[in-house]
Every structure is written in structure tokens, then in C-alpha cells.
Amino acid sequence: MDTIVKTTARIMFPFILMYGIYITLHGHLTPGGGFPGGVIIATGFALLIIAHKESRVEHTFRQISFIDAKSIAGFGILLLIMFGIFFRLNIIQVEKSLGILGGLTLPSNIFGTIMVATTLVIIVYSIIKE
Amino acid sequence: MIAEFVPLLIASVFAIIIAVFALLMLISKKIHPTKKDQRKTFACGEEIEEKNLNIPAESLYNNMIKTLRLDVIRRWHSGNLASYIITIMLGMVLMIIYFIYVW
Amino acid sequence: MGDKIEMFSFYAILILLASAFATAVIGIKREGVAPYIAIASTFTALVLTLLTLRDVIANRIVTMQIGGWLAPYGITVVMDPLSIVITSIVATIGFFAALVSFRFVEERKVEYYTLFSLIMVGILGVLHAGDMFNLFVFIEILSIASYSLVAYHRDKISIEASIKYLIMSSFATGLILLSIAFIYGLTGTLNMADIALKLGTESGLLPIIFGLLLTGFGFKAALVPFHAWKPDAVMGAPAPIGAIFVLASLAGVYAIFRMFFTVFFITNISVYYLIIGLSVATMIVGAILALQQTDILRLLAYASISQVGYIFLAFGIGALHGFGYTAAIFHLINVAIFDSLLFFCAAVLIHGAGSSDMHKISQSVRFSPILGYSFMIGMLAAVGVPLLNGFASKWIIYITTLYVQPLLTIIALLVSVLTLAYGVKAFYIMFLTNSSKKRMRIPITMLVPILILVAACVFLGIYPQLGVQISEFVVKNLANIFYIGKVFGI
Amino acid sequence: MLAYIASMLLLIIGAYTLVMKDNLIKKIMGLSVFSSGIHIFLISLGYRAGGIPPLLTNLNFNQISAIMVDPLPQALVLTSIVINLSITAFAMAIIVDVYREFGTLNIKKLKSLRG
Numbered sequence: 001m002d003t004i005v006k007t008t009a010r011i012m013f014p015f016i017l018m019y020g021i022y023i024t025l026h027g028h029l030t031p032g033g034g035f036p037g038g039v040i041i042a043t044g045f046a047l048l049i050i051a052h053k054e055s056r057v058e059h060t061f062r063q064i065s066f067i068d069a070k071s072i073a074g075f076g077i078l079l080l081i082m083f084g085i086f087f088r089l090n091i092i093q094v095e096k097s098l099g100i101l102g103g104l105t106l107p108s109n110i111f112g113t114i115m116v117a118t119t120l121v122i123i124v125y126s127i128i129k130e
Numbered sequence: 131m132i133a134e135f136v137p138l139l140i141a142s143v144f145a146i147i148i149a150v151f152a153l154l155m156l157i158s159k160k161i162h163p164t165k166k167d168q169r170k171t172f173a174c175g176e177e178i179e180e181k182n183l184n185i186p187a188e189s190l191y192n193n194m195i196k197t198l199r200l201d202v203i204r205r206w207h208s209g210n211l212a213s214y215i216i217t218i219m220l221g222m223v224l225m226i227i228y229f230i231y232v233w
Numbered sequence: 234m235g236d237k238i239e240m241f242s243f244y245a246i247l248i249l250l251a252s253a254f255a256t257a258v259i260g261i262k263r264e265g266v267a268p269y270i271a272i273a274s275t276f277t278a279l280v281l282t283l284l285t286l287r288d289v290i291a292n293r294i295v296t297m298q299i300g301g302w303l304a305p306y307g308i309t310v311v312m313d314p315l316s317i318v319i320t321s322i323v324a325t326i327g328f329f330a331a332l333v334s335f336r337f338v339e340e341r342k343v344e345y346y347t348l349f350s351l352i353m354v355g356i357l358g359v360l361h362a363g364d365m366f367n368l369f370v371f372i373e374i375l376s377i378a379s380y381s382l383v384a385y386h387r388d389k390i391s392i393e394a395s396i397k398y399l400i401m402s403s404f405a406t407g408l409i410l411l412s413i414a415f416i417y418g419l420t421g422t423l424n425m426a427d428i429a430l431k432l433g434t435e436s437g438l439l440p441i442i443f444g445l446l447l448t449g450f451g452f453k454a455a456l457v458p459f460h461a462w463k464p465d466a467v468m469g470a471p472a473p474i475g476a477i478f479v480l481a482s483l484a485g486v487y488a489i490f491r492m493f494f495t496v497f498f499i500t501n502i503s504v505y506y507l508i509i510g511l512s513v514a515t516m517i518v519g520a521i522l523a524l525q526q527t528d529i530l531r532l533l534a535y536a537s538i539s540q541v542g543y544i545f546l547a548f549g550i551g552a553l554h555g556f557g558y559t560a561a562i563f564h565l566i567n568v569a570i571f572d573s574l575l576f577f578c579a580a581v582l583i584h585g586a587g588s589s590d591m592h593k594i595s596q597s598v599r600f601s602p603i604l605g606y607s608f609m610i611g612m613l614a615a616v617g618v619p620l621l622n623g624f625a626s627k628w629i630i631y632i633t634t635l636y637v638q639p640l641l642t643i644i645a646l647l648v649s650v651l652t653l654a655y656g657v658k659a660f661y662i663m664f665l666t667n668s669s670k671k672r673m674r675i676p677i678t679m680l681v682p683i684l685i686l687v688a689a690c691v692f693l694g695i696y697p698q699l700g701v702q703i704s705e706f707v708v709k710n711l712a713n714i715f716y717i718g719k720v721f722g723i
Numbered sequence: 724m725l726a727y728i729a730s731m732l733l734l735i736i737g738a739y740t741l742v743m744k745d746n747l748i749k750k751i752m753g754l755s756v757f758s759s760g761i762h763i764f765l766i767s768l769g770y771r772a773g774g775i776p777p778l779l780t781n782l783n784f785n786q787i788s789a790i791m792v793d794p795l796p797q798a799l800v801l802t803s804i805v806i807n808l809s810i811t812a813f814a815m816a817i818i819v820d821v822y823r824e825f826g827t828l829n830i831k832k833l834k835s836l837r838g
Contacts, residue, residue, distance in 0.1 A: 221458030
């Protein structure tokens with residue numbers, strides 16, 4: 001890719017990341033949540049990977065760390081499910097999720113974002129590596 | 131209930147038959163130790179050579195299948211994906227038509 | 234609602250899911266740990282399933298509302314006798330398959346065991362689901378995990394099988410989603426019990442919905458017009474996964490039973506006639522194609538297609554003669570036992586020979602006679618020889634068909650003869666004409682599951698009352714009134 | 724009504740592509756079009772003309788529930804889109820392998836499994 005694309009991608013990347021995080025953190029109040037936020041974050045990474053050489057990006061963001069993050073987030077979701085089952089709690093309570101902190105909806109959204117984003121980034125990595 | 135007792139009965143009968151059969155096998159082996167050069171096979175008065183005796187394992191039932199024209203089904207499994215999908219669609223449509231007819 | 238019973242078998246799904254994640258995390262650094270995680274988690278799943286089996290025998294139906302939402306709105310998980318019997322079998326065979334895989338899989342263990350755990354999650358989830366959409370999601374999990382497992386070897390056969398299976402299976406599951414959309418448009422709910430209450434019998438869309446569902450689930454169960462994926466997929470996958478594919482077929486059979494009994498509650502006799510027709514085609518086509526194979530995995534795949542045909546024959550007869558349902562459930566148990574036994578024997582042979590072609594196996598490796606006898610017992614059970622479990626269930630099928638339509642009995646006996654024919658062929662090529670000098674020992678982790686399954690075959694053969702009692706317990710509780718009442722907590 | 728017709732058209736186009744085209748990538752595209760048809764059908768079941776998004780901005784649930792669109796099909800479609808995404812991604816990875824092994828993307832040339 002030429003210099004314009006490379007520079008634009010580098011400048012855009014933090015803003016895309018920030019927008020994705022915003023969508024995630026406001027997921028319990030406005031439309032959004034885990035899946036859209038994760039997809040937006042993954043789009044940022046995909047832009048970087050396609051604009052720059054894949055090996056240069058992997059120097060900073062290694063693929064193994066994505067797999068680790070994904071599995072840890074998966075454990076987090078499982079933990080929330082277990083929490084709900086053992087204490088007979090409804091983790092997505094309507095009343096609590098309307099506050100600014102969003103009860104337990106917020107952690108589940110964050111874990112969901114990490115799951116989706118890391119999965120998509122791993123997919124992009126493996127397709128480009130082939 | 132028929133189904134509850136008959137299998138046990140038949141099973142025991144078969145067990146006895148198998149036991150007797152095994153006993154006979156053991157006895158006959160002791161009486162007639164076979165030697166390799168004694169084995170010769172005759173058919174219609176002719177002696178058959180040993181190499182023609184063994185059936186090739188790959189084509190064990192090929193004659194029967196060819197005679198009964200059963201290889202038609204195998205020819206349909208041609209590895210062509212489109213024909214498989216068309217069969218799925220056709221089966222679905224026929225099933226739906228049948229259901230609409232009888233519902 | 235009173236005091237609730239903990240549903241342990243649902244935790245089995247969560248534990249298997251957690252083990253899939255754990256395999257991916259730990260296995261990247263230490264590959265050798267992966268099989269131990271899989272064996273431990275499948276064993277835990279088996280123990281938890283047996284705990285729920287005890288509860289279901291005491292209480293008939295156990296339900297759980299996830300997150301405490303009430304029935305039509307929340308996600309319901311239901312275990313009734315039909316699903317718990319199949320769940321117990323799936324958990325047992327899954328544990329054995331993990332044991333057999335221990336020596337069979339020697340490279341890329343992380344990939345294999347992660348997907349293995351996920352495929353078990355899919356099958357168990359299908360059996361637990363109390364609403365249509367979770368059924369669909371778990372079928373998709375099962376499908377995606379199995380596409381990747383079919384492509385595991387990365388050679389020509391695996392990749393071709395995987396891409397063909399993927400395209401066909403995605404089309405079929407798309408049909409399931411379409412029918413779910415129709416059901417939602419008609420009733421406005423997805424809970425199976427709620428659908429059963431609201432569906433009625435009058436709508437003109439019902440035949441279309443049912444046809445789409447039968448196509449989708451029949452594809453999973455490998456009924457005949459939709460069976461073309463199974464031999465390819467089984468041939469591409471590692472051999473122990475063949476047994477898992479048998480279990481996946483049983484999940485499809487379970488879904489069809491659930492549609493018939495709970496959701497639609499079909500009393501129209503003509504629908505059962507169609508099932509009988511499909512089952513006869515399945516039996517005959519599977520057996521005839523198995524006769525012509527030279528590859529052991531392909532032969533066993535066609536054999537399992539043929540055996541699923543027997544299950545559906547008994548099921549279709551059930552509407553005309555009450556004992557048919559019992560025979561269907563009993564034969565389902567037996568098919569799971571002897572088909573997985575055959576696949577495990579094939580796994581030992583392929584592990585020794587490095588090829589699944591029967592001729593190459595007979596030329597390259599020789600095992601102790603225990604393996605030959607185990608394979609013979611499995612094949613004879615599939616044929617339905619007395620003293621083995623296949624006979625007990627096939628006997629009930631013969632008797633019930635004789636009351637209804639003697640022609641079906643003749644067909645069933647004829648297919649048994651064909652089964653004997655291809656069994657003799659496989660046994661003759663692989664064990665009797667064995668010309669190899671290379672002797673190998675059977676690994677102990679492969680021998681133990683095989684011997685346990687042989688013992689199960691013989692035990693259910695000489696004491697079939699146990700199987701009949703289990704099946705009758707299932708059939709007595711099939712009526713959807715119990716199911717709906719328990720789900721809504723009445 | 725237009726949405727139903729559009730979804731049925733998409734279903735037919737997808738099924739046609741799935742059967743008639745030989746290129747593997749076109750087949751996967753047909754599969755995506757087929758699922759999109761189902762998704763549009765499912766979404767249009769829960770649509771209500773002039774409805775508002777199903778958001779609980781305050782606790783007046785009864786007022787909102789009368790005028791909002793049905794949220795359940797949207798949740799279902801979101802799940803189904805994720806499933807389709809993973810299937811498409813996996814299919815693309817396999818297609819790369821197919822090209823490496825066979826040197827072609829024509830499905831009719833893949834005929835080592837038969838009978």
C-alpha cells in the first residue's frame with residue numbers, strides 16, 4: 001500500500017478503537033453492546049493489517065496474545081453464567097442496568113466485546129497468512 | 131409380552147448350539163489332522179488350481195451387484211455437489227407437497 | 234414452585250465449553266496437557282449426566298429456567314426421559330472417544346481437542362434445549378466444529394469432504410432457521426412448550442414448516458435423500474470422530490422425535506407413512522452402498538446410515554402398533570453402542586496401518602485376536618444375531634412390523650442379510666486374509682473402551698429386559714402434556 | 724409486504740447460485756445471499772410501521788411496549804449473522820486450502836470422493 005493509506009490508517013486507528021470502546025461502554029443505555037463494539041474494534045485492526053505489512057503489525061500485536069485474551073474473556077463470560085446460576089441471580093436485571101454503571105450488564109458487554117474483536121482479528125490474521 | 135421372553139429362550143438355544151458346535155470342532159480337529167498337500171478341490175469332475183480358489187477381496191460381491199443392477203445407486207454418488215443439493219431440494223419439495231396433500 | 238432440583242447435566246455443557254477455552258489457552262504452551270483436559274472434562278460430564286439421570290428417574294422431568302426468567306420469556310432447559318437416555322449415551326461414548334483419541338491423535342492436539350470439546354457441547358446442547366432457537370444455535374455449533382474436524386488431516390480427501398459438507402450442511406441448517414422464522418411469525422414465541430400450546434392444527438403453513446424442519450433435521454440424521462454428506466465427512470475425519478458422527482446423527486433423530494411428540498404432536502397417520510417410506514429407502518440404500526466399499530470408514534458410515542433407517546422404521550410403525558416406539562428407543566441405544574464399537578476397532582486398525590483402505594490394512598499390520606473378535610461381535614450385533622443386543626431390538630421390530638405389514642418384515646430381514654454380507658466382507662478382508670508380518674499391541678486406552686462396549690453388547694443381548702424397561706419408561710412419558718405442564722410449572 | 728417479496732427473491736437467487744454456479748467462491752456467496760434472505764424475512768416479521776427502537780430509556784414499560792418494534796427477531800438475527808460470519812470465514816480458509824491442493828476452484832473438478 002502507498003504512503004497515504006498507511007498514514008491515514010495509522011491516524012485513524014486510535015479513533016476507531018475509541019469509537020468501539022464508546023459503543024461498548026454505552027451498550028446498556030443506547031443501541032450497541034458487545035457485538036457492534038467488537039466488530040468496530042476489529043475493523044480498526046483489520047485496517048492496520050491490510051494497510052501495513054502483516055508481519056509489521058504482528059510485531060506489535062502478536063496473534064498469540066489475541067488468543068489468550070479471547071480465552072480469558074470466554075472464561076469471564078462463563079464465570080458470569082456460573083455466578084447467575086449458583087446464586088440464582090438474574091445478571092441482566094432491568095432496574096440495575098439503567099444506571100450509569102449498568103449492574104452486571106457492563107462486564108458481560110466488555111467480555112463480549114473482547115471475544116468478538118479478538119475472534120475477528122484472529123480470523124483476519126489467519127486468512128492473510130495463508 | 132412376547133418380546134420379553136422369546137429372546138432369552140432363543141438366546142439360550144443358540145448358546146447350546148454354539149457350544150455343541152465348538153465341541154464337535156474340537157473333536158474333529160483331534161481326529162483328522164489336515165495336511166496341506168491333501169487339499170484338492172474338485173468341481174464338475176475337474177480339478178481347480180489353488181490360485182483360482184481365492185476370491186479377490188475387493189470385488190467380493192461384484193457379480194451379484196452387476197446382475198441385480200444395484201450399482202445404479204452408486205453411480206448417482208458421483209461426487210458432484212450440485213446433484214446432491216438438487217436432491218436435497220427435490221426431497222424437500224416433494225415432502226412439502228405430500229404434507230400439503232395429506233394434512 | 235416449591236423446591237427445585239438442580240440440573241447437573243447442564244453444568245456438563247458449561248464444563249466442556251470451559252475445557253475448550255482451557256485447551257486453547259494452556260495447549261499453546263504445553264501441547265501434552267490437551268488430552269488430559271479433554272478426558273477429565275468428558276468424565277466430569279459423564280458423572281454429572283448420571284446424577285441427572287438419577288433425578289429424572291425419580292421425578293420424570295427436570296427443568297431449569299436460566300437467569301430466573303419465567304417460562305415463555307426466558308431460556309428453558311428441559312430434561313425428560315427421552316433426552317436424558319440419549320444424553321447418558323452421548324456422554325458415555327464421548328468419554329470413550331476421548332480415551333481412544335489419546336493415542337490416535339499424535340499431532341496438532343490443541344486443535345483436535347478444542348474442536349472435540351465443542352462438538353460435544355453442540356450435541357449435549359441440542360439434547361438440552363427447550364426452545365427452538367437454542368436448538369438451532371447448538372446445531373450450528375455442532376456443525377461448525379465438525380466442518381473443521383473433517384478438514385483436520387489437511388489432505389485432498391479431508392479438504393474436499395469438508396467444503397462439500399460445509400455447503401450442504403449450511404443450506405440445510407438455513408432451512409431450519411427459515412422454518413423457525415415461520416413458526417415465530419405464526420405463534421410469536423420460540424419456547425417449545427409454548428409453541429405446542431399456540432400452534433393449533435388449522436394453519437395452512439404447517440405442512441411447509443414441518444417439511445422444512447424434517448429436511449433440516451433429516452439432514453443431520455442422514456435420512457436417505459439427504460445422506461450424501463455422511464460417508465465423505467466420516468472418511469475425511471479422524472477415525473474416533475466417526476463415533477461422534479453417529480452421536481450427531483442421534484441428535485438429529487432426537488430433534489425429529491421432539492418435533493413429532495412435543496412441538497407438533499402429530500396424529501395424522503399419513504405423516505408416519507412417509508417416515509416409513511423414507512426409512513425403508515434409508516435401510517436399503519445404506520446397506521447396498523456399504524456392500525461396494527473398499528474403505529473401512531466409508532463402509533461403517535453407510536452401515537450407520539442403514540442402522541438409522543431401522544430406528545425410523547420402528548418409529549414409523551409406532552403410530553400403528555404401540556410397541557414400535559419402544560423398539561425405536563431400544564434400537565437407538567443399541568446403535569450407539571455397536572456402531573461406536575465398530576468405529577473404535579477401525580480406529581485401532583487405522584492407527585496401526587496409517588491408512589483406512591481395507592486392503593492396505595490387511596497387508597500392513599496385525600493385531601492380537603481380541604480386536605478381531607471385538608469387531609466380529611460388533612458386526613454380528615449390527616446384523617442382529619442372538620445373544621447380542623442388536624437381536625433384542627431387531628426382534629421387536631420384526632414382531633411389530635409383522636403385525637402391521639409383513640412386507641416390511643421381509644425388507645428388514647433382507648437388509649439384515651445384506652448387513653451380514655458386508656460385515657463378512659470387511660471381516661474377511663481385514664482379518665482373515667491378513668498377510669502382514671508386522672505385529673502390534675493394542676494400546677491400553679483403546680482396548681478398555683472396546684472391551685467395555687463388547688461387554689455392553691453381550692449384557693444387553695442376554696438381558697434385554699433392562700433395555701426394554703428403559704425404553705418403556707421413555708415411551709410412557711413421551712406425551713407432551715407432561716412436558717408443557719412441567720415447563721410452565723403447573 | 725415488499726420485504727417478504729424481497730426476502731423470497733433473495734432465497735431463490737441464493738438457491739440458484741448454490742446449484743448452478745461451479746466456482747466455490749460464488750457458491751459461498753450464494754450461501755450468504757440465501758441466509759440474508761432468511762434474515763430479512765425474520766426481521767420483517769417483527770417490524771411495526773412507525774415503531775420506535777426497543778430501548779428502555781425510563782421504566783414506563785407498558786407505554787413503550789405498545790409502540791416499539793419486536794426486539795426478539797433482531798436478537799435472533801444478530802446471533803445468526805455471527806454464525807454466518809464464522810461459517811463464511813471458515814469456508815474461505817478451506818477454499819485457500821482447496822486451491823493449494825487441487826489448483827482449481829471449480830467444484831466439478833473435486834471428484835476424489837464418490838460411490
